[in-house]
Amino acid sequence: MPKILITDDHAIVRTGLRTLLKEDPSMELVGEATGGYEAIELVEETNPDVLLLDLSMPDLDGIAVTKKIKPRFPDIHILILTIHEDQALIREAIRAGASGYILKRAAESELISAINILMRGDMYIDPALVRELLDETVSPPSPKGKTYETLSPRETEVLKYIVQGYTNRQIGEELKISTRTVEGHRANLCGKLGLQSRVDLVRYARKHGLIDQE
Numbered sequence: 001m002p003k004i005l006i007t008d009d010h011a012i013v014r015t016g017l018r019t020l021l022k023e024d025p026s027m028e029l030v031g032e033a034t035g036g037y038e039a040i041e042l043v044e045e046t047n048p049d050v051l052l053l054d055l056s057m058p059d060l061d062g063i064a065v066t067k068k069i070k071p072r073f074p075d076i077h078i079l080i081l082t083i084h085e086d087q088a089l090i091r092e093a094i095r096a097g098a099s100g101y102i103l104k105r106a107a108e109s110e111l112i113s114a115i116n117i118l119m120r121g122d123m124y125i126d127p128a129l130v131r132e133l134l135d136e137t138v139s140p141p142s143p144k145g146k147t148y149e150t151l152s153p154r155e156t157e158v159l160k161y162i163v164q165g166y167t168n169r170q171i172g173e174e175l176k177i178s179t180r181t182v183e184g185h186r187a188n189l190c191g192k193l194g195l196q197s198r199v200d201l202v203r204y205a206r207k208h209g210l211i212d213q214e
Contacts, residue, residue, distance in 0.1 A: 001026060002026075002028065002049040002119050003050070004028065004048060004051075004052060006021075006029070006031070007033040007035070007036070007054055009034050009035055009058060014032050014034075017081075018032065020108050020111065020112070031045070031046045031048070036061065036062070037059055037060055039053065043069055049076070049119065051069070051076055052079050053065060053079065053081065053098075055093070056084070058169065061167075062082070062098075063096045066078050066093065067097065070097030077119065078100075079098070079099060079100040080098050081104055082101070083104050083105075084184075084187075085103065086191075087129075088190040088196060089183065100118055100123060100124035102114050102124065103128060103129070110126075151192060155188060155189050158171055159189055159201060161174060162202060186201070
């Protein structure tokens, strides 16, 4: 029986997940966290088999949580549960160590199936996303013609803070926008420039002299 830990900053989402898991006798709910740092603490306390992890949280986003947890708990299966369908975010989550990526609009039976797939040692990607992800993997878009001229003023601002090492939350505070909006801008940056990660963005900005470094 897999032990499940829920992490989401929205009470209504946690309630729905809690109800679903408690109705399934093959699942054991061992805890609920409302943010990233609390999730790390509860992983240490409960040692779950599966961590259902929201991607966007106000204190520490799901990718950052994954990066902190996986080196210390390599056997844990992290299933990202989110509204975001950006391919760049999926790739970043997987590189961070996530075992799966599922949309919050997925059917309840699909979530249970995803958990079981992870417990077998396989990876799970929401069917609504997997075809596009595979298409991009097989035939990645050419970066030709994808230059900084396509960036909006706001995207350029976000890029500046990324280069300076700001987290998504910190960028949001500086620009007075939500963390989810920051994530959307970062995904747009990757898409427009033909890049895949925060590291790629930093290298690109420095290589092309887009950001003045003090």
